[in-house]
Structure formats: C-alpha cells, structure tokens
Amino acid sequence: xxxxxxxxxxxxxxxxxxxxxxxxxxxxxxxxxxxxxxxxxxxxxxxxxxxxxxxxxxxxxxxxxxxxxxxxxxxxxxxxxxxxxxxxxxxxxxxxxxxxxxxxxxxxxxxxxxxxxxxxxxxxxxxxxxxxxxxxxxxxxxxxxxxxxxxxxxxxxxxxxxxxxxxxxxxxxxxxxxxxxxxxxxxxxxxxxxxxxxxxxxxxxxxxxxxxxxxxxxxxxxxxxxxxxxxxxxxxxxxxxxxxxxxxxxxxxxxxxxxxx
Ligand code: CAA
Numbered sequence: 001x002x003x004x005x006x007x008x009x010x011x012x013x014x015x016x017x018x019x020x021x022x023x024x025x026x027x028x029x030x031x032x033x034x035x036x037x038x039x040x041x042x043x044x045x046x047x048x049x050x051x052x053x054x055x056x057x058x059x060x061x062x063x064x065x066x067x068x069x070x071x072x073x074x075x076x077x078x079x080x081x082x083x084x085x086x087x088x089x090x091x092x093x094x095x096x097x098x099x100x101x102x103x104x105x106x107x108x109x110x111x112x113x114x115x116x117x118x119x120x121x122x123x124x125x126x127x128x129x130x131x132x133x134x135x136x137x138x139x140x141x142x143x144x145x146x147x148x149x150x151x152x153x154x155x156x157x158x159x160x161x162x163x164x165x166x167x168x169x170x171x172x173x174x175x176x177x178x179x180x181x182x183x184x185x186x187x188x189x190x191x192x193x194x195x196x197x198x199x200x201x202x203x204x205x206x207x208x209x210x211x212x213x214x215x216x217x218x219x220x221x222x223x224x225x226x227x228x229x230x231x232x233x234x235x236x237x238x239x240x241x242x243x244x245x246x247x248x249x250x251x252x253x254x255x256x257x258x259x260x261x
Pocket of ligand 1: 023024025027028064065066067068069086107109110111112114133134137140141142143145
C-alpha cells in the first residue's frame with residue numbers, strides 16, 4: 001500500500017517517521033492514523049531498527065491535533081470509533097518494543113500533544129507550542145490526553161492545561177516535565193537522531209527490557225514493579241551481549257558490538 005500521510009525512512013539502525021500533511025498542519029484524520037498503524041507494524045517487524053524518531057512535516061507543526069473537519073460530521077458511534085482508533089494506534093506506539101523519540105518541531109495540540117506523550121522521550125524546538133484545545137471545541141481529549149498528561153506533569157497541571165486550553169511554550173513545557181529538552185529549531189532533528197543513534201548503539205535486548213520494565217512497572221504497585229525489574233534483569237543474563245560486554249569491561253577492551261536482537 002502506497003502511504004502518503006506518513007513517511008518512513010531508515011537511517012542505519014534508526015527509523016525516521018514523519019507525519020506528512022503539512023497543508024493541514026499534520027492534523028490526524030482516520031487515514032493518517034491508519035497509515036501510522038501500518039508504519040508502526042513495519043518497524044515492529046524489522047529486526048534492524050533499534051530506535052525511532054517521530055516528527056511532523058513542514059516548519060509550523062508537529063501535529064495540530066485530530067482532524068477537526070472530519071470530527072465535525074461525526075455521530076456518537078463514529079466519535080467513539082475515532083477515539084478507539086487513535087488510542088489503539090498510540091498504545092501500539094507506546095508499547096513498541098524499541099524507544100520512540102518525538103522531535104516536536106511546532107504546534108503539538110490536542111491529538112498532537114497526545115501523540116508526543118505516547119512516545120518515550122520528547123525533544124522540543126524552541127518554537128514548539130503545546131496544548132489541549134478540546135474543551136474549546138466541545139469535546140474532551142480523546143487520544144489519551146486525560147490520562148497521559150496527568151501521569152507526566154501531575155494532576156493539577158494537567159487539569160489547568162485541559163480546562164483552560166491555554167497554550168504553553170517550549171520553556172514552560174520543559175519546566176513542568178512535559179518535554180525532556182528544548183533545542184534550537186535547526187538543531188532539532190540532529191539532536192533527536194543523535195540520541196536515537198546512541199540508544200541504538202546499546203544492547204538492544206537490554207534497552208527493550210528496560211522500556212518494558214518502566215512501562216509495566218508504572219501501572220502496578222511497587223512490590224510488583226520491583227519483581228518485574230528483577231525478572232527482566234534476570235532475562236538479560238540469557239544473552240551473549242551480557243557476557244560479552246562484561247567480559248570486555250573486565251579485560252579492559254572495547255566491545256565490537258552487540259549480537260542479540
Ligand atoms: N484539523 C483540521 N485542520 C486543521 C487543524 C486540525 N486540527 N489544524 C489546522 N488545520 C488546518 C486549517 O484548517 C488550515 O487549513 P486551510 O489552509 O485549508 O484553511 C491549515 O491547517 C492551516 O491552519 P491555520 O490557517 O489555522 O494556521 P494558523 O497559523 O492561523 O493557526 C493553529 C495555527 C493555532 C495551530 C490553528 O490551526 C489551530 O488552532 N488548529 C486547531 C488546533 C486544535 O484545536 N487541535 C485539537 C483538535 S481536537 C483533538 O485533537 C481531539 C483529540 O484529542 C483526539
């Protein structure tokens with residue numbers, strides 16, 4: 001299937017995914033969500049990609065939200081199905097085995113802010129703007145915003161952002177922990193790719209298991225979470241990478257690279 005709204009490029013062991021509807025500020029319509037679903041499957045099925053960078057096409061927007069023209073015509077069932085589709089795709093992204101870095105190049109509003117929050121790490125351009133404008137459109141956030149925003153920045157701040165629809169700039173997003181770092185617009189993609197490249201150079205199995213332990217552990221009580229960590233820690237000892245890396249360290253030599261996928 002020929003994709004037009006979502007682009008996938010491979011650069012070494014890193015995938016660059018671009019939401020590509022710049023004329024609509026990369027707004028997510030059903031078609032774009034379905035294409036993103038296909039691209040995530042393709043990444044999940046490849047065994048030589050170890051990190052992903054996700055960005056928006058054009059100068060202005062990462063993603064300016066779910067597509068308002070499409071939502072305008074929806075009935076109850078269509079609205080529910082649209083939320084289920086978005087949530088299914090975002091959850092697939094969030095639980096992709098390998099880390100995903102959002103390179104937020106501009107507006108990240110509504111579904112766009114929600115998309116960035118389904119990623120593991122967020123790097124923002126100084127020009128990025130964040131917000132959840134939904135209640136101004138007569139709807140609630142529908143692609144995970146009521147849940148992930150509160151988990152990331154705390155309930156009080158999430159409520160202020162969602163109830164007021166006020167936009168926040170990149171510095172404020174950094175201050176409240178919505179993004180990991182803020183960089184100059186022209187440095188954004190290079191910074192995101194550099195971080196992705198560093199992650200991709202580490203033991204892939206250990207990185208995947210770390211992601212799994214963090215994600216699963218955040219949803220359960222501390223005693224269960226610690227057991228999840230102990231289990232994935234133990235699993236690492238079944239890999240050659242653990243033996244090779246520790247032997248190289250003890251023998252004071254540099255490791256050639258990791259073998260296990
Ligand atoms: N859906 C559909 N089209 C959109 C869009 C969206 N979310 N955001 C922007 N566009 C379109 C505009 O309609 C416009 O199209 P035309 O050129 O055909 O008129 C084009 O993109 C450029 O946008 P503007 O002319 O509005 O650009 P601007 O610089 O004046 O404003 C903006 C930029 C402040 C981001 C403004 O476009 C805007 O407010 N967009 C909507 C943001 C929003 O409310 N997002 C939340 C959607 S609801 C949601 O996401 C629900 C959910 O949780 C699932």
